[in-house]
Amino acid sequence: MKIFRQMKRLSAKNKPHMKEQSVQEQGNNEGLTGNLEEDFQRIKQLFEGAADFAYREIEINAAYSALILYLNGLVNVERMELHVIHPLVKANEKLPRRAEITIDDMKGILSSAQVKQGTTFQEVIDQILAGGTILLMNGSKSALFISEQSWEQRSVDEPVSEAVVLGPREGFTENIRTNGSMIRRRLKTTKLKFEYMKLGSLSQTEVMITYLEDIAQHSIVEEVRSRLNRIEIDAIEDSGYIVEFIEDQPFSLFPQVLQTERPDRVVGNLLEGKVGILVANSPFALIVPVTFFEMMNSPEDYYGRFIITSFIRFIRYLFLAVALLFPSIYIAVTTFHHELLPTNLIFSVAASREKVPFPAVVEALLMEITFEALREAGLRLPRPIGSTVSIVGALVVGQAAVEAGIVSAPLVIVVATTGIASFMFPSYPLTGAIRLLRFFMIFLAATLGFYGILLGIFFISVHLVKLRSFGVPYMAPIAPFHFNNLKDIFIRAPWWKINERPHETGKRNLKRLSSRKPKY
Amino acid sequence: MYTEKISGLQLFYLMVGYVLGTAIILGLGLNSKQDAWIFILIGMSGSLILMAVFTQLAAYYPGDSLVEMLPKIIGKFLSYPVILLYILHFTYSAARASRELGDLIVTTILSETPIFVVIASFMVLMIYCLRGGVETFARMAEIVFPIYIFSLILIWILLFSVDQFDIKNLTPILGNGLMPVLKDAFPTAINFPFGETIVIMMLFPHLGNSKHARRIGMSIILVGGLLLTINSIMMISVLGPEIYSRDIFSLLSATQMVSVADFLERFDALVILMMVAGVFFKVGAFTFAAAVGISQLLSLKQTRSVCLGLGSIIPPLSLVTASSFVEHIEIGFKYYVTYVHTLLQIILPILFLCIAFIRKKWGQR
Structure with missing residues (x-):
């Protein structure tokens, strides 16, 4: 990492003007002049070439005219017509009969919920870009920002990456x-x-x-x-x-x-x-x-019954080990430690490996990489052809490869189990880490057997206890150990027992429950 | 100076793992045969006194490691050779522990792998861990130690299922009287593995709440000693005194006899796991102590690069000191533990305590 820092420093030295060259909005901190024509020309110049820039001029009375600026597509035109343009056109009747009209008078006319005032060009430009409607008036050094923005957007939908059976179904949108x-x-x-x-x-x-x-x-x-x-x-x-x-x-x-x-x-x-x-x-x-353990928890854990949940968590951690280690254990056993398996089992494994021309590592790497490719292809393919991939995957890669004697049947079982296991984690980014580390473990198992697997586990553990997330140890509350927080790690205690917030983040206000569970 | 803090529980886990470390695999008190467990108990009681010496020294010089307090006790010039001795002792002990791991792995599961590869790859792991500082090492202890103890207890339970298991193997208790065992136990039983807890004096300054230092130190010796005692009773019951006294890896031999329903067998993997974990504590603590010692002796600002240097010395050192494992064990128990350990872990600390005591008394007047 040091080397990256040095490279960064060097490249920064060679390009001393980098910062100035970057594209940025120019400063427009001057105030509006009050001359409508002049102000409008300046803004229009900035938006030159932007076809979505729209404006409309409205004459309030002979002396005063107003100008509405907005970006097409970011503003709800119907509402704007109703709450801004219509009142302005009719303004002449409502306004007090006096010579001067100020922008403050306009506030009383508009029927929009949010109306703000601003005085500089920069504010006007920012508001237009954010989807606001801007009202300028001649003779006035300030502008009104009317918030009538709305644009096409996806509706609230079920979260795709974190589906649950129990619990709320709404997921975040882009808004x-x-x-x-x-x-x-x-x-x-x-x-x-x-x-x-x-x-x-x-x-x-x-x-x-x-x-x-x-x-x-x-x-x-x-x-x-x-x-x-x-x-x-x-x-x-x-x-x-x-x-x-x-x-x-x-x-x-x-x-x-x-x-x-x-x-x-x-x-x-x-x-x-x-x-x-x-x-x-x-x-x-x-x-x-x-922390690591929070990554392993699904929101559903808190909605289901706690005993079942605790069991499911146990399964999840078990299959974390499977996802990480199963192929490497297979390699270690078949290449180094035949004696670790019961005799009958090793016979059937050996019999199925007899025809296979590759060493176990090559075989495993071949299948693992193919599986990763299938996974990625399944994601990218348009949905109607998605099922093709699974058929090709199951039949060609699975059955045909075994029958042709290119890979052994036990390995297909290993890879398939591993593949299923790696989809069990509630956090998608964590899945990626485990998938990649699996190859690291395969490499270690192929060179040092069971000892290599142990070393690999130790390496990963050392890395995990070293990690911190915003200063909080990644492996809390196991290392550093905190007994009270174990209630929501490997098991999920019933809610009335989880009476404290996690020590690392919630120590300002530890208490969660004010009463014990009532007895019935 | 000591910004990194470890908790009492972390220190306890770390040091109990360290005491069990290689001792649980190698077997203790081999000459005492069926009285090996008494041998261990004697060693444990002697070491309680020794631990009192260590903690008292730490109490006299709070916030100082062994290397830092020595100049204050025996003066600057006299302390240099003594500190150097301790650093050499720590380094060599780390090398010995890694050699034991290497030989176990090579004789059991990786018969065709060069032993250097085994030791060197372990050292890479060790350096990676120690470069994270004592905090990382202590947190590793929190993760590894429960698994370690779980495996140990699982093995004990499984040993009951062995046909040859016979608690009568322990008899006759003290058939030749107490004297032969006592003779055998002094000073070997105190020195290995309990006396090696002298590295705790390099860790005390990191302890968050130093008030508990004595209590933690004592419980380390007690828990470690009791676990070793139970273990040796189990080993002797399964293997019988004759095999126990001749076998190099007695825990492994005993575990290999386990066979539940003709299906659950070959629990060697658990022993290998325990060995790797135990040596992890042992090599880690020794290397850490040596690295901190060197950096404090030379007043370096950090220990990370010292760890790297030590890590490249220890694997070759572990191999050149003995040509075979039998020679390694012989050098260890006949000479190193008997003489060097006695000097560095019993005589000198007691001497330092006396000097420190006199200095404190006279200093007050």
């Missing part, structure tokens, strides 16, 4: 306000805070930091704020951009930020003292800080 409202609906308290900021010099993407006051720690909120403020990039297209900027250890395979589509998951985490980050145009909210 940051809708997303904010979904959180607000679940936490009707003034303690819930939303902080706005804009990131990206060109995209001016709205970003919201959300947290619960009195529960989230100041230091973490402050750290989130400062890390976000340090981002200098031209455009942010998705919250995934931000993840890479704010992670403690971007070179780690393990995600240190939780990406989720589910508002209930965000709320659950806010209650544990975490900080959420909503990003405009992205249906994925970010949650920091996060």
Whole structure:
């Protein structure tokens, strides 16, 4: 990592004017002149070549004329006609009979819900770009910003990447306000805070930091704020951009930020003292800080019965080991330690491997890579042909390859089980880490057998205990150990027993329950 | 200076794992045959006194590691050779532990792999861990130790199913009287593995709440000693005193006899896991102590590059010191544990405590 830093420093030295060269909106901090024609020409010049820029002139009376500016497609034209243009056209009758009309008089005429006032060119331009409707009037040094924005958007839908059987079905959309409202609906308290900021010099993407006051720690909120403020990039297209900027250890395979589509998951985490980050145009909210074990929990865990849930969690951790280790154990056993298997089993494995021309490693790598390819192809293919891939995958790669004697049947079982296991984790980025580490383990098993697998597990554990997410140890509450927080890690205790927030993030206000479970 | 803190529980896990480390696999008190467990108990009681010496020294010089307190006790010039001795001791002990791991792996599961590859790959892991500082090492202990103990207890339970299991193997208890065992136990039983807990003095300054230092130290010896005692009783019951005293890897031999319903057998993997975990604690603590010692002796600002240097010395060192494993064990138990350990882990610490005690008394006047 040091070497990257040095390279960065060197490249920065060679291009000293880099910062000045980057494309940015020019400063327009002067105020409006009050001369309608002059102001309009200046704004029009800036929007030259932008076909979606629209304007309409309205004469209020002989002396005064107003000008409406907006961007086509970002404004609800029907509502604008009703609440802005119609009142203005009829204004002459309502306005006081005096010589001077000010922009303040206009406020009384417009029937829109949100009307603000601004005085500089920069404000006017920002408002137009954000989808506002701008009212300029001659003789007035300030402009009115009318908020009638609306655009085509996806409706609230079931989250695709985090489907549940029990629990709410709504997922975030690309509209940051809708997303904010979904959180607000679940936490009707003034303690819930939303902080706005804009990131990206060109995209001016709205970003919201959300947290619960009195529960989230100041230091973490402050750290989130400062890390976000340090981002200098031209455009942010998705919250995934931000993840890479704010992670403690971007070179780690393990995600240190939780990406989720589910508002209930965000709320659950806010209650544990975490900080959420909503990003405009992205249906994925970010949650920091996060630990490894939280990545392994599904929101459904909290809606189902706790005993069943605890069992499912056990299965999940078991298959975490399977997803990571099964192919490498197969390789280690077939190449190094035949004696570790019971005699009958090793005979049947050996018999099926008899015809196979490759060593077990090559065989396993071949199948694993094919499986990864199938997975990726299945994702990219248009849905109607998607089933073709599964048929080709199952028949050609599975059965035909075994019958042709290219791979052995037990290996197909191993790869298939591993493949299923790797889809069990509730966090998609974590799946990627496990899938990649599987190849690392295969390599170790092929060179050092069972000892290599052990070393690999130790390596991964060392890496995990080293990791931190916004200063919180990644393996908390196992390392460092905290007994009270074990209630929601490998098992899910009944709600009336989880009486404390996680120690690492919620220590400002540990108590969750005020009473014990009533007895019936 | 010591910004990284570890908790009492972490230190406890780390050091119990360290005490069990290689001792649980190699078997202790081989000459005492069926009285090996008494041998261990004697060693444990002696080491409780020794641990009191260590913790008292740490209490006299709070916040100082062994290397830092030595100049204050015996003066700057006299301390240099002594510190050097300790650093050499730690380094060589780390090398010994990794050699034991290498030989176990090569004789059991990887018969065609060069032993150097086994030791070197383990050292790479160790350096990666220690470069994360003592915090990373201590957190690793929190993850590894529960698994370690779980495997150990699982093996014990499985040993009951062995046909040859016979608790009568322990008799006659003290058939030749107490004296032969006592003679055998002093000072070997104290020195290995309990006396090696002297590295705890390099870890004490990192302890978050140093008030509990003595309690933690004592419980490390007690828990570690009791686990070793139970283990040796189980081994002798399964293997019989004769095999126990001749076998190099007694835990492994015992585990290989387990066969439940003719299907659940070959639990070697668990022993290998325990060995890797135990040596992880042992090599880790020794290498860490040596690295911190070197950096404090030379007043370096960080220990990370020292760890790297030590990591490249230890694998070759572990191999050149003995040509075969039998020779390695012989050098270890006949000479190293008997003489060097006695000097560095018993005589010198007690001497330091006396000097420190006198200094404190006279200093106050």
